[in-house]
Amino acid sequence: MLAEQAKILENRDRGAGVFLLKLGSPLVARQARVGQFVQLLISENYDPLLRRPFCFYNIDQDNGQIEVLYQVVGTGTELLSRKKAGEKLSVFGPLGRGFEIEPDLESAILIGGGIGWAALNKIHHKLALRDIHYVPFFGARDLGFYQAIGAGEVIPIPPGNIATDDGSYGYHGFITELVEAKINEEFHFSKPTIFACGPNPMLKAVQALAGKYDLKAQISLEARMACGFGVCLGCAVKKAHGEGYFKVCHDGPVFNADEVELSKI
Amino acid sequence: MLAEQAKILENRDRGAGVFLLKLGSPLVARQARVGQFVQLLISENYDPLLRRPFCFYNIDQDNGQIEVLYQVVGTGTELLSRKKAGEKLSVFGPLGRGFEIEPDLESAILIGGGIGWAALNKIHHKLALRDIHYVPFFGARDLGFYQAIGAGEVIPIPPGNIATDDGSYGYHGFITELVEAKINEEFHFSKPTIFACGPNPMLKAVQALAGKYDLKAQISLEARMACGFGVCLGCAVKKAHGEGYFKVCHDGPVFNADEVELSKI
């Protein structure tokens, strides 16, 4: 966990408001783990005031590089999208608790929703190469967004495992419906672990699925953040058991699905 | 007076913290007059909040271009200096009352101090081409700054008419001392009109000179501005005669030296 002046190596427009940012950030890259995140300082002035959190889309420790896949949604991401290769950017990280891939993992399901795929990209690459029963799923609003995210670009996702909100590609509907069908069809002999990141409604559906089929699920959450390292106590998410709140930046962003209450975040 | 999305054609680092900004801004260029100024909107966010005023260094009506010569002194100019050709910039102008060059002008003295030269550059070009007794003077902090400003680049200034604060080029001392010497030597038969822009202490010395030798002098002032077009009443400068204040943006920035009281601005 440190702050480093990184160099922007690339900030590529992938269409549909999605950009891929490649940073030379050797110290952060060295410590980074899948599912953790960084806080980027987007403005040297005070508007926007706070850093913005983004997870690692890719970590290249050998070359001291990290990648962030982001979607333009507001002031900060809009400003970020205008930065050019060669400029500097203060990177603070790696932060939080990432995904845990147990060594004896037998089977796995990956569920990415929209830009949430960014958190899963690296795990997708890792799991696909392992000798386990592994099935990735991806949902997006439409074909254009699917292409911009590039979920299946390097290592393909079976077309049957893709859903879009408008039906412009793959299944017309929620990705979790596809997942449930597959669980019923395919996973008779092993209990897959779910790894998921996406919008809150999707994560709630994942919680429900995991509960119904008694599956372990690791879900990556988002919350409004100020500090990103546990001192402001701002990024609260309700504990499912007992009183009180976890801090998404410190106790997460990855949680076991049964640890957290997603009704309010 | 209008606001126009201008295109940055060039934003060239001239050294010593001085930059030359060339803008494609046909509507503003068409109306612009020497000594007037524009307000540039430097940030789309609110820090800095206000536009920043800069005078016309050059006006090219034929090509619909204007130029601004600026010095990096704080947040706004620092941000401006990082803009690249091709980006857009909102230009608001032309604003204020510029220099008046009377058709029957017989002789003239130009006195530029530091970045204040920006306001005089265009007038320098105009007067040098006229068949009058015309003498330009320029003062700067040092040789490096003199070169960055480029006061004598296109149309030279006699080396004897240049002063630097540290003596690294030309006369070692205040430019107004040089001017006074020249008035005594050269202007026996005509009363030159002074056109001046520079730091406040220099303008005060110009006021004193004009008073002593009973010369007309037009001086261009600076003041903290909010609106730039006379509605906020913020850019006050005390009237020399009678009670009350002029507004630099509206009644100036160019004033007759005897109209204003420069002790407090």
Place this chain on the structure above:
Amino acid sequence: MNNPDLSTGLGPIELKNPVLTASGTAGYGLELRPFFDIAELGGIVTKAVTPEPRVGNPPPRLWETSCGLLNSIGLENVGLAAFLKDILPLLQKINTRVIVNVAGRTEDEYLEVVRGLNGNEGIAGLEINISCPNVKQGGIAFGTDPVMAAALIKKVRAATDYPLIAKLPPNVTDIVIIAERVMEAGADVVSLINTLKGLAVDVNTRKPCLATITGGLSGPAIKPVALRMVHEVYQALKIPILGGGGIMTADDALEFIICGAGAVSVGTAIFRDPKAPLNIAQGIKSYLAKNNIGGIRNLIGSIDLS
């Protein structure tokens, strides 16, 4: 919804749309004419008018802070007589509501202006400025003390039939009490908020950045405080509110309206963009259309507190 209804009201004052210029930030409104047709606005609130002309405070009068502007203009204005003679006739020709901002050093000065304005055509209401932080006597003292504020408004009420908007100072412990008292005293509307009292120092000279030491803070920096006060007053009293403070965009204006403002005033935004009030009015219209809301009145105070 293709043509949502932008018309709204502030107590007895009917407005064709909810966007007004804030006092002191658009001169007498006329200065905006080069940029757009000011009849497109809900109204104009003039620069403060005092009995005699005022030259205002010495410079420096302005200082920029983070997302904010400190000013100390000191109510520079042409005075009542010149306003009536030179300015009001021009304003009367424009098809928009004109609200005259009234200020003074003493109760008598306020009353003198109000009486002088009486009987003139084309004045939709008076905004009584009991909250200017940049005038030594009077001004802020009237506003921060509920009893004095009410006493002043009562006398003004007795002196005129124009609709009265009391412009309250935000530098107070309890804005609701003051709002309540001035309404009881006869105000029709409260205007929230004027500038917050602030200070900046030049660390090199160790002098204050403004000649008057402190000044009034406006701009986006103060928006959260302004919204909070509008919300508090609306929830407690459900009275007509002219809301403002840091409005730069249509969304900002909508926040105020949702919190309970019947109309909004746009000030500092004009310094970045003279067309800001017009753009904001148009943006509000688009929002209504997009969200299929019939009119602005459906939105006022519609905050969802569930």
Place this chain on the structure above:
Amino acid sequence: MNNPDLSTGLGPIELKNPVLTASGTAGYGLELRPFFDIAELGGIVTKAVTPEPRVGNPPPRLWETSCGLLNSIGLENVGLAAFLKDILPLLQKINTRVIVNVAGRTEDEYLEVVRGLNGNEGIAGLEINISCPNVKQGGIAFGTDPVMAAALIKKVRAATDYPLIAKLPPNVTDIVIIAERVMEAGADVVSLINTLKGLAVDVNTRKPCLATITGGLSGPAIKPVALRMVHEVYQALKIPILGGGGIMTADDALEFIICGAGAVSVGTAIFRDPKAPLNIAQGIKSYLAKNNIGGIRNLIGSIDLS
């Protein structure tokens, strides 16, 4: 001047330099250890301590505004017992001043915390938080009413020998009166300012952006207001002041010191850069050296009002 003297004091509390972390923005100070040696700071002001643990407010607890941050944490903390057992022992090992921020819902709760802290090593003083805008009962009520504020401080004074810093709320008409009363009641220092009460609304959902509706505004947006209050209190009372509110840079801190703060607290800046307090301390040193000023004490209240 090669080695200016950074040491300063807040009444009875001696500090090696004027930079402290602000309560609630650096946890218990320990969380900053990965980034720098916190013994380099003048001191640490802890997160509020209440008698029992508190889970805090429901989310969302944060909302960014223009140059500002609205928060509504709700004094989430581990409670007195855990503070004494788990945290204080760690803080005792660090060579810097530890100031414990104390909060409660009732006078008795404040007193319970104060008594529990009594007799412990390594506490340089208590900051009595009578100004938190995010707690329903108590909190802000104590601070905005001068009589209640003084009554509380008097009881706390009687209950402990620790130096007392009264942290006052800025949402008041007259900060000087409250400062005067709490000093009369036995406070040694006042801390100015806590957050301004603010609100933001999501125009799409029409819901407040924070679960608690209103929250506390911090960051650069509030700096002019904070400076003004420090200036007013210092000019009127010449008492020891812990100044803060929007300090991001050494220059910001210097503005507060020139206005009369004996030391400063750095809060929101830590969220942009955990090393901000250290950088600010170093920047102050450079300023003193560059301007040939012997020590920080020469600067306190040195504003040039001529």
